[in-house]
Amino acid sequence: MENTENTPKKVMLSGIQPSGDLHLGNYLGAIRNWAGRADQFDCFYFMADMHTITVRQNPADLRRRTLEQLAQYIACGLDPEKNTLFVQSHVHQHAELGWVLNCYTMFGELSRMTQFKDKADRHKENVNGGLFTYPCLMAADILLYQPDFVPVGEDQKQHVELTRNIVQRFNGIYGDVFKMPEPFIPKAGARVMGLSAPESKMSKSVPEGCVFLMEQPEDIRRKFKRAVTDSDTEHCVRYDPEKKPGVSNLMTIYSAVTGKSYEEIESEFDGQGYGAFKPAVGDAVIETLRPIREETQRLLKDKAYLEDVYRTGAQRASAVAEKTLRKVYKKVGFLQR
Ligand code: TRP
Numbered sequence: 001m002e003n004t005e006n007t008p009k010k011v012m013l014s015g016i017q018p019s020g021d022l023h024l025g026n027y028l029g030a031i032r033n034w035a036g037r038a039d040q041f042d043c044f045y046f047m048a049d050m051h052t053i054t055v056r057q058n059p060a061d062l063r064r065r066t067l068e069q070l071a072q073y074i075a076c077g078l079d080p081e082k083n084t085l086f087v088q089s090h091v092h093q094h095a096e097l098g099w100v101l102n103c104y105t106m107f108g109e110l111s112r113m114t115q116f117k118d119k120a121d122r123h124k125e126n127v128n129g130g131l132f133t134y135p136c137l138m139a140a141d142i143l144l145y146q147p148d149f150v151p152v153g154e155d156q157k158q159h160v161e162l163t164r165n166i167v168q169r170f171n172g173i174y175g176d177v178f179k180m181p182e183p184f185i186p187k188a189g190a191r192v193m194g195l196s197a198p199e200s201k202m203s204k205s206v207p208e209g210c211v212f213l214m215e216q217p218e219d220i221r222r223k224f225k226r227a228v229t230d231s232d233t234e235h236c237v238r239y240d241p242e243k244k245p246g247v248s249n250l251m252t253i254y255s256a257v258t259g260k261s262y263e264e265i266e267s268e269f270d271g272q273g274y275g276a277f278k279p280a281v282g283d284a285v286i287e288t289l290r291p292i293r294e295e296t297q298r299l300l301k302d303k304a305y306l307e308d309v310y311r312t313g314a315q316r317a318s319a320v321a322e323k324t325l326r327k328v329y330k331k332v333g334f335l336q337r
Pocket of ligand 1: 013014015016017048051137138141142150151152156
């Protein structure tokens with residue numbers, strides 16, 4: 001539909017932490033769904049580098065991954081002319097609004113966040129204040145841009161719900177300052193599980209079950225050959241996430257990269273067992289990732305272009321964010337500069 005001056009586009013925003021190399025789960029579950037939305041929505045996508053330091057990072061790796069993630073966003077189809085792509089730490093308003101929202105979020109609310117409880121458990125030696133108040137920074141990331149939709153994975157839904165509570169509290173005191181955001185959880189097919197342990201989400205922390213976007217074809221092929229299938233006796237390719245989580249996950253991946261339905265996949269591999277199916281999924285994934293890997297490598301050689309993209313992105317983002325921040329500062333009673 002044509003967009004005219006007086007019907008502003010709806011706004012969409014999301015981010016990924018550059019705390020690990022991007023993988024197939026990030027691509028199929030998130031980035032792929034972001035691409036192609038720019039005609040309908042005003043889109044903001046960022047590298048959430050400020051969030052990553054809630055867990056100790058190697059500085060050189062963080063820098064490399066942040067730039068690589070930008071190149072990957074572009075290689076996955078996010079056109080920087082049509083989408084605002086930026087690095088979170090380049091837009092100072094995130095930290096500033098984050099502080100304010102800290103003061104409108106309750107200790108009890110933050111204590112209930114399951115991601116905090118998980119991470120505090122996994123990093124017992126470094127349960128820092130930032131890890132605890134991280135959802136306030138995430139709320140700031142979102143609210144600065146007044147988005148209508150926030151595409152996130154199931155695991156981030158609780159943080160978007162908390163953001164909605166903050167909006168209600170803040171607007172209840174000061175009037176309509178923030179737009180109420182909606183979480184936007186992609187449909188089935190987007191939740192990619194680990195290849196070596198299909199009960200949990202594909203994650204960089206289990207590298208043998210994780211396919212990275214920059215991985216070489218032979219490594220991808222090997223990971224799919226070793227993918228865990230199910231110990232049931234029938235040994236056939238059939239979609240049943242309860243009884244056959246391993247095979248069903250491979251079917252989800254195959255369906256996502258080929259566009260085939262589960263029925264089509266079942267009949268394609270009818271009578272063939274897992275031995276034929278696993279390498280076929282691997283090959284389909286290799287062909288999907290090949291152009292993304294090659295384009296990322298090409299972009300990473302063009303540092304001047306990438307710098308231009310993130311500078312322009314930060315300028316555009318900052319202009320929008322500043323409007324919201326000014327309003328908030330005024331409402332809470334800060335003296336105007
Ligand atoms: N917390 C998200 C994650 O760990 C990343 C993130 C940070 C985010 N700020 C955001 C996602 C704002 C959506 C909107 O995956």
